[in-house]
Amino acid sequence: MAExxxxxxxxxxxxxxVARRPPAAIRVEEVHGGRAGLAGEGSPAAGASRNRLVHxxxxxxxxxxxxxxAGRVSLVYVDPPFDTGGDFDFQAAIPGAPExxxxxxxxxxxxxxxxxxxxxWFADTAALLRDLLVDGGSFYVHLxxxxxxxxxxxxxxxxGPDAFQREIVWRIGWVSGYKAKSRGWIRNHDTLLFYAKGGRPVTFAKEYVPYPPGYVRRDGKPPRGVGVPVDDVWNAHPLDRLDSIQIMSFSGEKVGYPTQKNEALVARILRASSKPGDxxxxxxxxxGTTAVVAEKLGRRWVACDASPVAIHxxxxxxLSxxxxxxxxxxxxxxxxxDRAAPEGKRxxxxxxxxxxxxxxxxxVSFALAARALSAVPxxxxxxxxxxxxWIDGYCIDWDHQAGVLNAGSRVWRARGQAQLPLVATHAYAGPGRYVALVKAFDVLGGATTKALRVDVDPP
Ligand SMILES: C[S@@+](CC[C@H](N)C(=O)[O-])C[C@H]1O[C@@H](n2cnc3c(N)ncnc32)[C@H](O)[C@@H]1O
Structure with missing residues (x-):
């Protein structure tokens, strides 16, 4: 075979x-939704049972x-850097600033x-991802x-060549504006490659789009099936609507992340190639698209990224x-x-x-560091x-222990909400000396903590 x-x-x-690095210790920094997510911390069973956002x-x-x-992941979907040669910026919006x-x-x-x-780099990454999959697990890469x-x-x-399942062509959407002016054939699709570890996917649920209005079978009778099965060319038919949110000026899904994909696209993959609980x-x-979709569809998830603004x-x-x-x-x-934030302390x-x-x-107050502020027009x-x-939201751990923020209160600005509530309360079960940790997340993707002593006296 050619190589x-x-x-x-x-x-x-x-x-x-594959250049495997010795396993770096993973440090849990925050827990959302209760310490239950940390029960038995350190054991593989605990590590496999909680949902994880890993930086x-x-x-x-x-x-x-x-x-x-290893061998426990049912589905990998990855949308890695494509080697485009570009830089990608998160576009942070300041709530309440003029439109x-x-x-x-x-x-x-x-x-x-x-x-x-x-x-x-991709070959090494793919080999590590393969080792995380169960036999028969599905692997999709978006390029x-x-x-x-x-x-x-x-x-x-x-x-192995027998593992290859499909090349999927995803048509990005209608052609207009600056895109229509480009020379030659206009680029309008991405490619997804679908593999199954070991050659046969253990899970695959076919997707269907509704029959077109007035559709009849060749014998003139109404159709008996559930719709037209989705083939390997997506979003190329009026009934298969999967246009990229990047071409929609007003998509409610957009969060300002440069290469954000549609939830509907990722949901199609998760519904077809995983089951609830996988x-x-x-x-x-x-x-966070895959984690959000997994959460909505009842799958467990592990989501990673190297970029602090992606994690933010x-x-x-x-949390929204x-x-x-x-x-x-x-x-x-x-x-x-332990490294100082490059733009200084908030x-x-x-x-x-x-x-x-x-x-x-x-x-009571929050301030960005002068260097971060100077980047704001x-x-x-x-x-x-x-x-x-400047703040998107904050969490409070009312009984902070062992360096992990256990977010008891979560306050987030809803889309379009101008004023963030700046007061939170908590009822302690008993008297004692507690440490409350407040962690505020700012609109530029940074985080700042403040520890406060709380003395709850006996009645
Ligand atoms: C194309 S974007 C993914 C967009 C995502 N599908 C979404 O819907 O928002 C690629 C991501 O890979 C991350 N990335 C690039 N190099 C990485 C690396 N070496 N390790 C981990 N993440 C990396 C980037 O920070 C970026 O968020």
């Missing part, structure tokens, strides 16, 4: 196996997940490895013409869902926690009042009349 060879694949004629570089994260999750105020661009990630390095053809050859080698993994979750956007989307299964925010690069002030067993925390800054506009 793709990239620099570094062989040393002295011997295939260099870190993909080889560190996957190597750290292997002890808990026409420019958004604040915060670098989300770079996608400029160069093709040789991309292929080597475009920059890298899809190289990826196909790499994946045939990583999974573990779904996305190692490049960006704004994903956390915010998940309201009722949610417990999940942990984790870090696979513990040294990173400052948060809060005070506590106690009345009997009831404690009330008021947020003057017209946008002028629209900030109150310090709370």
């Amino acid at each position: 793709l060879v990239w620099p570094g694949k062989y040393r002295d004629g011997v295939r260099v196996e 870190g570089d993909v080889p560190d994260v996957l190597a750290a997940l292997l002890p808990d999750l 026409d105020a420019p958004r604040v661009a915060v670098r989300a990630y770079r996608d400029a490895r160069g093709l040789d390095a991309w292929i080597a 475009d013409a920059h890298a899809a053809h190289y990826a196909k050859v790499v994946l045939d080698e990583v999974f 573990i779904v993994l996305d190692a490049f979750v960006g704004s 956007a994903a956390r915010k989307r998940l 869902l309201g009722e949610i299964a417990p999940f942990a925010v984790e870090r696979a690069d513990p040294a990173a926690g 400052s948060l002030r809060a005070r506590v009042r106690v009345d009997g067993r009831r404690a009330t925390i008021d947020l 003057a017209a946008t800054r002028a629209g900030v009349k109150h310090w709370s506009q």
Whole structure:
């Protein structure tokens, strides 16, 4: 069989196996939805049972997940950098700023490895993802013409050629505006490659779109089935509506993340290739789409990303869902926690009042560091009349222990909500000396904590 060879694949004629890093310790930083998500922490069973949003570089994260999750993941969907050569910015909106105020661009990630390095990196990543899958687990990678053809050859080698299932063409949507002006044939599709570990997917539920109005069978009778089965060309038929949210100016799904995918697209994959309760993994979750869809469809999920703004956007989307299964925010690069934020420290002030067993925390002020503030366009800054506009939301751990924020109160600004409530209360079960930890998440993707002592006296 023909073979793709990239620099570094062989040393002295011997295939260099995947560069596995020693498993980095994963540190749990936050738990949302109760400590239940942490029961038995440290054991593989606990690591496999909780939903996880993991911050870190993909080889560190996957190597750290292997002890808990090898052979347990039912579905991998990944939308990795495509080797486009570009930089991608998160467009942060400041609540309450005038409609026409420019958004604040915060670098989300770079996608400029160069093709040789991309292929080597992708081959290593794909091998780690394969090892996390159960036998018969499904693997989807979302790419475009920059890298899809190289990826196909790499994946045939990583999974074995019999594992290949389909190449799916996703038509991005209608052609208008600047896109219509481009020379030559207009680029209007992405490519998804679908593999099954071992060659046969254990789960596959066909999807159908409704019959077109007035549809009759060849014998003139009305159809008896549930609809027309979806083929491997998506969004190319008026009844199969899966247009990219990136071409819709007013999609309610958009959160400002540059390469955010549609929930409907990801939902189609999850419905077809996983069952409720299965573990779904996305190692490049960006704004959190896969985790949000998994949550809505009752799947368990593990979602990872190297970008702090991706983790911020994903956390915010998940917490905005309201009722949610417990999940942990984790870090696979513990040294990173000790590094100073590049744009400097933010400052948060809060005070506590106690009345009997009831404690009330008021947020008093918040300020971005001067360097972060200087990145905000003057017209946008002028629209900030109150310090709370810089904050998207905050969590309070009323009985903070062992370095993990157990979010007892979660306060998030709903879409379009100008004023964030700045007061939260809690009733303690008994007297004692507690530490309450407030963690505020700002609109530029940073987080700041403030610890407060709470003395609850006996009645
Ligand atoms: C195309 S975007 C994913 C967008 C996502 N599907 C969504 O709906 O928002 C690719 C993501 O890969 C992340 N990424 C790039 N290099 C990475 C690496 N080495 N390790 C982990 N994540 C990485 C980027 O931060 C980015 O969020």
